[in-house]
Amino acid sequence: MEIITSILAGILFATAIYNLLQKQLLRIVIGTALLSHGAHIFILTMGKLKTGQPPILTEGVTDYTDPLPQALILTSIVISFGVTSLLLVLAYRTTKENNTDNMEQLRGKSNE
Amino acid sequence: MIFAVLIPLIIACFIPLLSKLKDKIHTGIFVFFVPFLIFLYFVQFLGEDFQPIRHTYNWIPSLGINFDFYLDGLSLLFALLISGIGALVVLYSIFYLSKQERLGSFYVYLLMFMTAMLGVVLSDNIFVLYTFWELTSISSFLLIGYWHFKERSRYGALKSMLITIFGGLSMFGGFILLWVVTGTTSIQEMINQVDIILNSSYLPLILAFVLLGAFTKSAQFPFHIWLPDAMEAPTPVSAYLHSATMVKAGLFLIARFSPIFSGSEWFFIVVSLVGIITLCWGSYMAVRQTDLKAILAFSTISQLGMIMAMLGFGTTAAVFAAIFHILNHATFKGSLFMVAGIIDHETGTRDIRKLGGLITFLPITATLALFGTFSMAGVPLPFLNGFYSKELFFDATLHLENTTFLAEVIPYLAVFGSIFTFVYSMYFFFGVFTGPKQLDKLPKKPHEAPIGMLLSPIVLVAGVILIGLFPNIVNAPFLLHAAQAVNPDVEFHKVYFWHGIDSPALHMSLIVVAIGIILFVTRKKWSKVYTILPGKLSLNKVYDQIVEKLDVISGAITRSYMTGSLKNYMSIILATTLIVSFVFMFITNGFTLEYDYLADVTILEVSVVIIMIIAAVATIFTNHNIAAILVLGVVGYGVAILFVVYRAPDIALTQFVIETVTVALFLLCFYHLPKMRKTTDSAGTKMTNMLISVGFGALMTMVAISAHSSNWFESISDYFVETSYKLGGGHNIVNVILVDMRGLDTLFEIAVLGIAALAIIGLIKLKKDKGAQ
Numbered sequence: 001m002e003i004i005t006s007i008l009a010g011i012l013f014a015t016a017i018y019n020l021l022q023k024q025l026l027r028i029v030i031g032t033a034l035l036s037h038g039a040h041i042f043i044l045t046m047g048k049l050k051t052g053q054p055p056i057l058t059e060g061v062t063d064y065t066d067p068l069p070q071a072l073i074l075t076s077i078v079i080s081f082g083v084t085s086l087l088l089v090l091a092y093r094t095t096k097e098n099n100t101d102n103m104e105q106l107r108g109k110s111n112e
Numbered sequence: 113m114i115f116a117v118l119i120p121l122i123i124a125c126f127i128p129l130l131s132k133l134k135d136k137i138h139t140g141i142f143v144f145f146v147p148f149l150i151f152l153y154f155v156q157f158l159g160e161d162f163q164p165i166r167h168t169y170n171w172i173p174s175l176g177i178n179f180d181f182y183l184d185g186l187s188l189l190f191a192l193l194i195s196g197i198g199a200l201v202v203l204y205s206i207f208y209l210s211k212q213e214r215l216g217s218f219y220v221y222l223l224m225f226m227t228a229m230l231g232v233v234l235s236d237n238i239f240v241l242y243t244f245w246e247l248t249s250i251s252s253f254l255l256i257g258y259w260h261f262k263e264r265s266r267y268g269a270l271k272s273m274l275i276t277i278f279g280g281l282s283m284f285g286g287f288i289l290l291w292v293v294t295g296t297t298s299i300q301e302m303i304n305q306v307d308i309i310l311n312s313s314y315l316p317l318i319l320a321f322v323l324l325g326a327f328t329k330s331a332q333f334p335f336h337i338w339l340p341d342a343m344e345a346p347t348p349v350s351a352y353l354h355s356a357t358m359v360k361a362g363l364f365l366i367a368r369f370s371p372i373f374s375g376s377e378w379f380f381i382v383v384s385l386v387g388i389i390t391l392c393w394g395s396y397m398a399v400r401q402t403d404l405k406a407i408l409a410f411s412t413i414s415q416l417g418m419i420m421a422m423l424g425f426g427t428t429a430a431v432f433a434a435i436f437h438i439l440n441h442a443t444f445k446g447s448l449f450m451v452a453g454i455i456d457h458e459t460g461t462r463d464i465r466k467l468g469g470l471i472t473f474l475p476i477t478a479t480l481a482l483f484g485t486f487s488m489a490g491v492p493l494p495f496l497n498g499f500y501s502k503e504l505f506f507d508a509t510l511h512l513e514n515t516t517f518l519a520e521v522i523p524y525l526a527v528f529g530s531i532f533t534f535v536y537s538m539y540f541f542f543g544v545f546t547g548p549k550q551l552d553k554l555p556k557k558p559h560e561a562p563i564g565m566l567l568s569p570i571v572l573v574a575g576v577i578l579i580g581l582f583p584n585i586v587n588a589p590f591l592l593h594a595a596q597a598v599n600p601d602v603e604f605h606k607v608y609f610w611h612g613i614d615s616p617a618l619h620m621s622l623i624v625v626a627i628g629i630i631l632f633v634t635r636k637k638w639s640k641v642y643t644i645l646p647g648k649l650s651l652n653k654v655y656d657q658i659v660e661k662l663d664v665i666s667g668a669i670t671r672s673y674m675t676g677s678l679k680n681y682m683s684i685i686l687a688t689t690l691i692v693s694f695v696f697m698f699i700t701n702g703f704t705l706e707y708d709y710l711a712d713v714t715i716l717e718v719s720v721v722i723i724m725i726i727a728a729v730a731t732i733f734t735n736h737n738i739a740a741i742l743v744l745g746v747v748g749y750g751v752a753i754l755f756v757v758y759r760a761p762d763i764a765l766t767q768f769v770i771e772t773v774t775v776a777l778f779l780l781c782f783y784h785l786p787k788m789r790k791t792t793d794s795a796g797t798k799m800t801n802m803l804i805s806v807g808f809g810a811l812m813t814m815v816a817i818s819a820h821s822s823n824w825f826e827s828i829s830d831y832f833v834e835t836s837y838k839l840g841g842g843h844n845i846v847n848v849i850l851v852d853m854r855g856l857d858t859l860f861e862i863a864v865l866g867i868a869a870l871a872i873i874g875l876i877k878l879k880k881d882k883g884a885q
Contacts, residue, residue: 001710001711001712001713001714001717002710002711002816002817002820003710003817004713004717004718004721005721005754005816006813006816006817006820007813008721008724008725009812009813009816010809010810010811010812010813010816011725011728011729011809012724012728012747012809013805013808013809013812014805014806014808014809014810015728015729015731015732015805015809016805017686017804017805017808017809018732018801018802018805019731019732020682021679021682021683021801021804021805022679022793022801023679023793025785026737026740026782026785028678030731030740030744033744033748033774034728034731034744034747037747037748037751038812040751040767041751041754042812042816044754044755044758044760045816045820046816046819046820047827048709048711048820048827049711049758051711051712051758051759052759053759054759054760054761055759055760055833055844055845055846056761056843056844056845057833057836057837057843057844057845058843064829064833064845065758065759065760066827066829067829067832067833067836067845067846067849068827068828068829068832068849070760070762070763070846071846071849071850071854071857073755073760073763074762074763074766074846074850075850075857075858075861077763077766077767077770078766078770078861078864078865079861079864079865081770081773081774081865082864082865082867082868082869083864083868084774084777085774085777085868085872086868086871086872086875088777088778088781089781089871089872089875089876090875091781091785092781092784092785092875093875093876095785095786096784101785101786103677103678103679104677104679107676107677
């Protein structure tokens with residue numbers, strides 16, 4: 001199963017990168033969102049997908065799934081949410097101010 | 113001895129205070145005592161029984177870098193030249209520079225230079241030597257650009273800086289190699305390890321680097337081009353730096369390292385050849401110049417070439433002649449520069465085409481120039497020191513220890529160069545002081561210079577005559593020790609004016625004078641030769657082209673990848689990551705695949721994965737806003753379902769909530785954002801993007817699989833499972849980790865969210881005030 005999720009993570013990365021390389025601002029934001037999904041699947045796979053019990057201490061259970069990757073992913077989800085929402089608003093403002101969402105046209109001033 | 117070196121620098125700190133008084137007293141009067149006292153300090157070492165003196169002052173003892181001062185005959189000769197001519201130049205500058213000039217800066221730079229130069233000649237430690245060496249370059253740069261409002265001054269200063277620092281750095285490379293080979297930083301100890309250096313495989317590099325440093329500093333062909341442009345400096349600077357001291361630093365370096373390098377065949381070939389070419393080229397070019405200081409600059413180049421050639425010969429006679437000529441050249445060239453300065457000061461021009469017949473107006477200057485130029489030309493008269501060293505030079509060219517082809521040619525080249533030396537010397541004297549008077553062309557009515565200005569050249573010319581009349585008074589107590597420092601085999605021999613009518617050196621001198629007179633008289637007829645050579649082969653043009661092209665090419669290279677396009681930067685970053693990772697994975701054979709620890713495959717998981725893959729790929733092809741959000745949402749909820757499947761309740765919960773909020777946010781924003789369009793990229797671009805993204809996905813998959821397959825050590829999670837309740841007091845292990853075991857992560861994750869929220873508020877609320885711009 002780990003091989004299948006590894007491939008899934010790889011495909012998520014590939015589509016994310018393809019979106020990141022586009023000119024339209026929206027596609028770049030979609031790309032970053034896909035990238036974080038890919039990363040989370042990646043971390044989860046690294047922690048081994050051994051089917052134990054959920055990491056909540058219960059009487060009589062000794063076999064738990066690895067809790068550490070879960071804690072890391074939880075932190076990561078929150079941070080990527082913050083970043084994605086900021087990017088979205090930034091894309092909105094950029095488009096409003098410059099009247100374009102084409103990255104090729106957003107190049108700063110020539111003297112910078 | 114450290115005080116003798118550092119006093120100029122210390123005094124320089126007080127110059128700005130003194131220059132406040134400059135309306136009453138010329139700052140130079142205070143400065144004059146500094147080199148004069150240093151001169152007196154060094155004079156006390158003169159004597160036939162002089163022994164080398166060593167003083168050490170700690171600087172960075174742990175690296176072996178200390179102020180090791182070593183005063184032997186060679187250092188003493190240079191120290192006396194630096195302080196003695198320094199005093200005369202300061203005296204001259206008092207009358208040359210008016211009180212309206214920025215005298216404070218001038219004397220600060222000059223004193224800085226004096227310290228640097230004394231440091232160069234007295235240092236025994238290579239790294240300290242290098243430090244002082246660069247300080248001479250910097251102070252020379254400042255002095256050349258002294259009149260910084262003139263474009264030519266800035267050009268000359270930059271040119272000399274680029275060339276001498278280039279050489280200085282390569283010399284530093286040579287020094288580091290010497291240090292690596294010998295393990296010592298002291299030159300004297302290196303001389304004791306000659307065999308180790310000569311047998312080292314680094315020898316060619318060491319030789320090339322150190323010689324490059326010496327050639328650039330001493331204006332040897334083809335690095336001589338900075339010297340004529342350095343003539344934009346005030347004349348006292350030209351007299352001091354660019355005739356007597358700094359340009360001899362390269363000669364000093366060669367002389368200092370001669371005991372080490374002379375064992376190498378290449379040392380003879382390179383140094384002699386470069387020296388003799390410089391001699392010929394410099395004297396040939398000097399005849400062409402119309403500016404007095406330019407003539408003197410090329411003359412300096414040619415004389416330095418002559419000394420360099422003699423140091424390259426390395427025979428006892430040649431070394432003695434080289435040392436003798438260093439002293440002689442400093443005397444007559446210093447005085448000639450001062451004469452040129454007087455002519456400039458009193459007539460307002462240095463252009464030889466406008467000058468003529470000045471002997472009636474400037475009789476004393478003319479007399480001084482007569483001695484200077486005739487000594488420079490090597491006219492065989494018993495009161496001119498230039499003749500002695502020129503005759504010794506001819507003698508040395510005839511008695512080379514080497515028998516290669518080069519040795520056959522050198523005497524002829526020496527005569528050739530000396531003929532042109534004779535021509536430009538005569539041209540300098542007769543062109544300025546005789547011939548028709550052209551008073552209407554002169555900006556000022558000429559009259560004799562004040563006595564103060566004449567004092568310094570008089571002292572120098574007195575030196576010319578004194579050494580000319582009694583060459584042996586400087587020989588035994590002074591030059592012999594210097595020559596022995598270069599080549600220990602030099603023995604005392606008296607210098608005579610007359611070597612008999614059958615002396616071949618005398619014949620060469622007479623040939624030089626005879627052909628020189630003919631060429632001087634017919635100068636106008638053959639001057640067309642300069643349109644053939646150098647013609648278009650000007651080295652200045654080469655330099656200008658290099659400087660300009662470097663600018664253009666580096667600009668073009670930077671612009672080629674700094675396009676301002678985010679996509680290009682992304683492509684470069686990703687492509688580099690890809691190539692490096694794949695190559696590294698291939699080299700280390702990093703990819704492994706292990707089936708032992710894999711979890712089971714179930715229908716539920718596989719179907720979720722397939723749906724996610726379809727949704728992810730769909731984000732690329734959809735051209736509709738809402739559809740794009742929805743397929744992105746499918747991927748997010750798919751992730752959440754996988755979390756459920758893999759027994760991660762907390763993150764599944766978070767993922768569901770966050771995905772919902774994100775989708776809502778996207779919907780909110782996309783409503784205001786422009787519609788998604790079909791991509792307009794060309795097929796090639798699409799292909800590249802595809803390649804990069806597929807490659808990156810494949811890379812991550814391979815990394816994931818091989819990382820998973822290499823089980824290096826057990827997870828630390830057992831500890832968390834065991835202690836979650838005992839230490840953390842909680843049953844939910846993930847939550848205990850988040851707030852207890854690794855609470856710091858959570859703290860800053862909260863900070864990230866807070867900052868993001870504040871930034872979003874800022875982005876929405878704060879609008880640019882359009883009226884302000």
